[in-house]
Amino acid sequence: MRPLLASAVAVLLLLGLTAPASAQGLPRIPLQLELRVGASVPTGEFAERDPGIGARTGPRLEAGGVFRLTPLLGIFGGVSRGEFACSACTGVGLDDRVVDTGGNAGLEASPGLRLGGLAPWLRVGAVVQQLTFTGEGERLVSPAALGYQLGGGVVVPVRGPIRLRPGAHYRSYPAELDLGAFGGRTVDVAHLTLDLGISVHF
Amino acid sequence: MRLRPLLPLLVLTVGLTAGCRDVPPTSPRLQARVAGLFEEAALLPVGASLTLTGANAQAVFLDGGPEGAEFLYLPFSAATAGSISLTVLGGNVLPPAAPASLGLGAGAAGGPALSAGPLPDEDFHRALRERERRELARLRTPGERPAATRERSVLAQRVPAVGERTRINTSLDFCLDPVWRDARVAAVTERAIVLHDLANPPGGFTDAQYQAIGATFDALLYPVSVRNFGEPTDIDGNQRVVIFYTRAVNELTLDELRLVRGGVLLRARPDPARRGAGDRPLPGSNEAEIFYMLAPGAGGGFPDGGPPDPDPRHRDPRVPAPDQRLAADLRERRRDAGGGLAGRGAQPRRRGAGLLRGLGAGAAAEPRPGRPPRLAAGARRRQHLPGPERPALHRLPGDRDRGLADGAGRPGDPRLRVGLLRYVADQRGAPETPFFFQLVNSRTSGIQNLSRVLERDPLDLMRTWSAAVLTDDAVPGLPPLLTQPSWNFRSVVPALRTASDFPLQVEPLQPETERQVTLTAGSAAYLRFRVGANQRAIIVANPDGAPLAPTLRVELVRVR
Numbered sequence: 043m044r045p046l047l048a049s050a051v052a053v054l055l056l057l058g059l060t061a062p063a064s065a066q067g068l069p070r071i072p073l074q075l076e077l078r079v080g081a082s083v084p085t086g087e088f089a090e091r092d093p094g095i096g097a098r099t100g101p102r103l104e105a106g107g108v109f110r111l112t113p114l115l116g117i118f119g120g121v122s123r124g125e126f127a128c129s130a131c132t133g134v135g136l137d138d139r140v141v142d143t144g145g146n147a148g149l150e151a152s153p154g155l156r157l158g159g160l161a162p163w164l165r166v167g168a169v170v171q172q173l174t175f176t177g178e179g180e181r182l183v184s185p186a187a188l189g190y191q192l193g194g195g196v197v198v199p200v201r202g203p204i205r206l207r208p209g210a211h212y213r214s215y216p217a218e219l220d221l222g223a224f225g226g227r228t229v230d231v232a233h234l235t236l237d238l239g240i241s242v243h244f
Numbered sequence: 245m246r247l248r249p250l251l252p253l254l255v256l257t258v259g260l261t262a263g264c265r266d267v268p269p270t271s272p273r274l275q276a277r278v279a280g281l282f283e284e285a286a287l288l289p290v291g292a293s294l295t296l297t298g299a300n301a302q303a304v305f306l307d308g309g310p311e312g313a314e315f316l317y318l319p320f321s322a323a324t325a326g327s328i329s330l331t332v333l334g335g336n337v338l339p340p341a342a343p344a345s346l347g348l349g350a351g352a353a354g355g356p357a358l359s360a361g362p363l364p365d366e367d368f369h370r371a372l373r374e375r376e377r378r379e380l381a382r383l384r385t386p387g388e389r390p391a392a393t394r395e396r397s398v399l400a401q402r403v404p405a406v407g408e409r410t411r412i413n414t415s416l417d418f419c420l421d422p423v424w425r426d427a428r429v430a431a432v433t434e435r436a437i438v439l440h441d442l443a444n445p446p447g448g449f450t451d452a453q454y455q456a457i458g459a460t461f462d463a464l465l466y467p468v469s470v471r472n473f474g475e476p477t478d479i480d481g482n483q484r485v486v487i488f489y490t491r492a493v494n495e496l497t498l499d500e501l502r503l504v505r506g507g508v509l510l511r512a513r514p515d516p517a518r519r520g521a522g523d524r525p526l527p528g529s530n531e532a533e534i535f536y537m538l539a540p541g542a543g544g545g546f547p548d549g550g551p552p553d554p555d556p557r558h559r560d561p562r563v564p565a566p567d568q569r570l571a572a573d574l575r576e577r578r579r580d581a582g583g584g585l586a587g588r589g590a591q592p593r594r595r596g597a598g599l600l601r602g603l604g605a606g607a608a609a610e611p612r613p614g615r616p617p618r619l620a621a622g623a624r625r626r627q628h629l630p631g632p633e634r635p636a637l638h639r640l641p642g643d644r645d646r647g648l649a650d651g652a653g654r655p656g657d658p659r660l661r662v663g664l665l666r667y668v669a670d671q672r673g674a675p676e677t678p679f680f681f682q683l684v685n686s687r688t689s690g691i692q693n694l695s696r697v698l699e700r701d702p703l704d705l706m707r708t709w710s711a712a713v714l715t716d717d718a719v720p721g722l723p724p725l726l727t728q729p730s731w732n733f734r735s736v737v738p739a740l741r742t743a744s745d746f747p748l749q750v751e752p753l754q755p756e757t758e759r760q761v762t763l764t765a766g767s768a769a770y771l772r773f774r775v776g777a778n779q780r781a782i783i784v785a786n787p788d789g790a791p792l793a794p795t796l797r798v799e800l801v802r803v804r
Contacts, residue, residue: 117252119259134280135336147259182270223787224279
């Protein structure tokens with residue numbers, strides 16, 4: 043419940059900060075809220091199997107915001123949830139998917155270039171993620187682990203404050219699995235996400 | 245907007261803290277399954293086996309293959325004393341589909357009994373051998389040996405005729421306090437002189453039957469014995485062994501123990517080669533090679549004779565009381581060992597692998613009227629569980645109190661010795677006669693003796709033998725070490741009337757359920773489980789991370 047609670051508080055705060063400002067004609071707060079949908083492609087050890095998880099491509103949903111410090115630089119933060127098909131999981135009696143959840147934050151740069159009306163953006167930041175296995179109604183969740191992400195894309199103006207933001211992200215973090223009597227395992231969870239974002243600029 | 249400067253911090257905080265979720269507790273069941281993702285799993289063909297030692301025994305991953313597989317997990321204590329404990333946990337395993345005993349279960353009704361009836365009193369045998377060593381050592385001490393002679397026996401230096409009579413000392417008191425019995429020569433063969441006690445009950449064997457016994461001894465026992473163990477001594481100079489059927493043996497069986505004492509062989513004088521020049525026979529020495537045998541119809545384990553009458557007023561005055569001193573010794577030993585037979589009224593121990601016992605002497609008796617009802621095999625077994633929830637799984641190497649070897653390194657169970665030595669002889673791939681000869685003609689005993697003859701650690705063979713008893717003739721594709729070349733137990737056992745399960749206690753390994761195992765020295769446990777098709781399983785020893793005993797060996801066999 044903590045991610046949902048934190049997100050709700052954040053949204054309320056942002057709305058509380060931005061709505062009065064707009065209503066009173068005060069200078070607009072340089073904030074954008076964003077929703078991203080895409081697919082994540084696992085790479086490296088995360089995709090290996092026999093032994094390994096054998097993760098396969100799955101959907102991803104993200105929500106977040108960017109606070110623009112300057113026209114060229116902003117701070118972003120958000121939460122994401124991705125599912126990966128797990129090709130090896132059924133062989134050990136687990137559900138056929140693993141879930142990757144967590145938050146991310148960092149810097150977003152917009153060079154100010156225009157390529158045929160499209161403005162590129164770049165992101166670099168940290169992720170705090172967890173990997174979850176399920177089976178027979180139980181969950182095994184790795185502790186939150188710190189990783190990194192790199193991303194980039196373009197901004198496509200749609201109408202008014204609405205923008206489309208297609209992009210790609212690479213994320214990596216070490217998921218440390220406590221398997222009790224069966225020892226511990228650390229899996230390098232890495233994946234490339236291709237997604238499409240829609241943002242509202244305040 | 246005072247809060248506006250906080251917005252960047254808020255964005256960062258939300259992003260980074262949103263990933264911090266509580267980690268719920270996870271059951272070993274799920275942990276085991278996840279662990280199965282990260283290790284190479286062994287995909288064994290049917291009949292193949294793995295031997296796990298040291299750290300390798302901590303965890304093993306198994307692949308069920310496209311059709312699923314069934315395994316036997318056999319932890320074995322390669323120690324000669326003490327006991328070890330371990331916990332076994334199977335992740336993503338399934339209970340075995342077939343009966344846990346690999347099909348060695350109920351036998352046909354009407355066959356000879358395998359596990360019912362009196363059990364041989366092996367403590368009596370051991371106590372006799374120990375006392376024999378002690379007494380002989382004492383008799384070799386100068387001044388300890390009384391000089392006395394007795395009248396010359398008809399057995400000495402000549403071959404008696406059928407019908408001749410003599411006197412035989414039946415005391416177990418090492419010739420110092422003889423109890424004489426009148427005996428008659430019933431048969432004389434090339435290698436045997438068969439006597440019967442004149443005090444035996446009427447209706448016993450006829451002379452013709454005694455003659456047949458002597459002929460069997462000549463044809464079967466003597467040549468096998470000589471071929472493998474060498475020529476026997478001949479202190480009476482008649483080139484024969486005396487076989488004496490006497491009720492004195494029957495009376496050795498103490499009803500309170502409900503364990504039969506099937507015969508006596510007592511060495512009551514020093515080896516001739518070590519006798520002093522002045523040594524003369526002891527007062528009660530029979531000065532002959534004699535087997536003392538149970539007499540038919542005289543009780544003491546025979547179905548038609550009933551138990552010995554405990555009332556001394558009803559005892560035949562010609563028949564001495566059983567050797568109470570030896571019985572007292574046995575009781576004392578059992579008390580010291582903490583065994584379950586310390587006193588009158590104690591329940592009998594269930595002996596371990598009754599197979600060889602059953603083949604050799606199990607046909608001895610049915611439960612007799614008037615005795616307390618004998619417990620079912622399973623009930624007897626449960627009496628010996630080390631705790632209410634910890635079944636002792638080891639069964640094959642003998643009783644769970646002693647296991648393979650006692651503290652002195654002596655194999656603890658004659659049945660064990662027989663079965664194991666037969667297996668070892670088969671597996672050596674060399675002529676067996678020298679093997680047995682060297683074993684018998686040795687100044688060491690037990691494991692040390694076997695190790696000396698084999699020139700390798702016999703406990704390795706004991707481990708594979710423990711598995712082979714179960715796998716032989718039941719699993720295809722076995723390596724030779726997991727077979728029993730001289731026995732087909734699965735052919736023999738079903739023809740016998742057994743308890744509801746074969747004496748080997750094979751337990752299913754339940755999914756993600758810890759199984760406590762206690763292994764006495766030289767003993768094994770038998771756990772079976774299945775791995776589903778295209779599934780992986782993990783078997784962990786001591787999942788709490790406790791170090792494994794260095795003497796632990798695990799034999800893992802794919803049985804189906």
